[in-house]
Amino acid sequence: MNTFEFWGDNFPQMLAGMGVSLQLTLGALVMGIPLGLLLALGVSSKLRLLRWVCLALVEVGRGAPALVVLYVVYYGLPVLKLSPEAMTCAYIGLTYTTCAYTSEYIRGGLKSVSPGSIEAAHALAMPGLDVLRFIIIPQGLRVAIPSLMGFAIQIFQATSLTYSITVREVTAVSYSVASQTFRALEIFTLAGIMYAIITIPASWLTNKVEQRLTLRH
């Protein structure tokens, strides 16, 4: 069996694995970014206790490797007498890493909103929550878009770490194919191509969006 036939034979299960990787990426982003926004607001809060708690959550999430976060969730929850599936642990771990990192990008974006537009809103007697909702968050998130896109590429790659807590994503599938067929070079090449087909155009797109947004400002 030549390489292409070998790839063809294993492609369906590799594709299923890639589906799991993408599902994890999407889940981590959909849950993590709103939490990241909350953390960003918490870190900028005037309440000291809230600020410190949020800051600690952010720095622990950014300081600990994503792999360690996954292991802590995977081995830690059973100690608390909970026994979630590996997939749930993966969602929890990746979401935590996502919210910690994205909170910093979002905070940077929120800070870049010009004081003038905030003062204008206050001068119009807009309630504080509305200023946040209609003035600060929409403008701030826009600025954060390129860094958030860059992070999305990173977290997509980080889903490969969930292999180590037994999730059947594409890296885990390639590993088991390699151990059954002893054709590691070929199967990991295919895995690499499959990742690159997504990440490389995604990073081009990120650069394009970044150029667009900086041109406008």
Add this chain to the structure above:
Amino acid sequence: MSGFLAVLAAIPITLLVTVGAFIVGFILALGLVLMRRSKHRWLSFPARAFIDLARGIPPIVWLFFLFFGLSMGAIKLDALQAGILGLGVVSSGYLAEIFRGGLLAVHRGQYEAGEALGLSAWTRYSKIIAPQAFKAMLPAMATYFIGLVKDSSIASVIGVKEMVFTANQYARQDAETGIYTFFLAAVIYIAVSIPFAVVARRMESKLQESGAR
């Protein structure tokens, strides 16, 4: 308790993987950035493709590719070698982009002045361009290095006996106590990155103060 000591004893391996990968990445990146900046497409295109692949394929896949893939071929790498080489390849992609940014930050006039003075390409780069570019890219390089300390944990998947591999051995035997070895590992990683985070936050607020004036 023995788990704690074992994790502490694994710190040198974590450092070895990190520093080794950084050095491999640094050397590869120097070559890559020179090729990438070349006017000849047959030099710049392969460099660009390599940089994109190094950054676009997850480190764990690079490690499996080198450790399991190549070990069945002619070259035999042990886990530590494969770990350092694999993370070095990934680093080379990121560092090459950092170098490129640094070189772009040096004003064009500096290049032109060097040429106008009739200095050789080597003197121009080593005495004029490189020192200035290095200054510009130092923060990005420091950030990348700290990230690499954390990424070195990925080498555990091919059996490099660094901190996370060691913690995992204990956690597999007994999750009740093993979880604490992971906490210790996490604390060590966080302890390394916190000083950088503090410095970054200080610089940020300083920049804001000077901007407000």
